[in-house]
Amino acid sequence: MKGRRPRPLDDGDSGEVRVSGHLSWAKPMKNKRDFLLLQSATIASMSIILDCTATAIKDAADSLIKGDLVAFPTETVYGLGADATNKDAIARVYKVKGRPVGHPLIVHISSLTNLDKWAKDIPEYAVNLATAFWPGPMTLILPRTDLAKDFITGSQDNVGIRIPSHTVALALLKEFEDQGGLGVAAPSANRFGAVSPTTASDVEADLGDFLSMSDQILDGGSCVIGVESTIINCTLIQPSILRPGAITKDMIENTISASVSQRISNIESIKIKASGLLESHYAPNAKVFLTGSPTLGDGFIALDSFATPIGALRLASPKTNTEFAQILYKAFRQADIKGLSRIFVKPPTGGGIADAINDRLAKSATDK
């Protein structure tokens, strides 16, 4: 447990700490952020790193190199990271997520320098997109090199690559590469089909029971974007958006001076598998309704300008669409914590990030 701190249940003053659901006792040291574990025999789960210092990042990168899993914050959602060249570590990612094997994973790298290691025959428009929006909330699907094995790509001839902008993510990737790593595969750190995590506590709640003692969760606060990256297929002459996100259709079209399609119905014809493109995904336990009115005890999510229908339980009142994206998954999680069976959502309008929100809403509202 050296260099790692368990996550306090409260502000630490009581001295009670919890490590992934197991109660244990610890005493705060002089520096309140340091805890001494007095009893660790019963602790069988991962560590949560509250303070992502340079030492903590080094330790986390070391864990990745050894084949352990490290969940880390990105600007979109938290990812469950593993060495993208380590078949066994990747097998654990699938197991921990409960994700069917064969769904491809996004490889995260720290800079454009490493792009050629994973992807080849990169079209000029993709270079333009990469230059404009990386580091940032965008994933490019590109023809793969031999480094991108079948266990990463779902046996497809392409690979998803992203350079995230969150400082903790970038620091981790850089350190991992300095230690000889080539890329970190990281799906969203939730169980398959469920809502992506936007805080370290969400990751703990979803995956705590499935992670091992040598795994870690880096706590980098709440994700500022709140919905997953824009995925762009760059394997054809023209790019197309497979999953809308914060890098919007307009932003992409302005960068490449051409129009792009945002339809995902051609997914079969281009033989690209993307689990986030399944009809039912990103779903809370509660049933999501995008039309109709809530009745007594139903959850309600809408922009601030909409009044709460009588009897409904307001879960969120974002002032802007950007804020809507930030809080959507949190509001879904709140509904599940409260045990609600129905959530009514007023979908935002106006394009841009609203496209991403509406895409996730449509998928969460599909019958499972």
Ligand code: TXA
């Ligand atoms: O914002 C994000 O993209 C987050 C953070 C952690 O980077 N990651 C994320 O990963 O959302 P995941 O695995 O939960 O969703 C990525 C989607 C999946 O639907 C996956 O199937 C698809 O991207 N994908 C990954 N590689 C692909 C590829 N080579 N071809 C087609 N789809 C791919």
Ligand code: MG
């Ligand atoms: Mg996901």
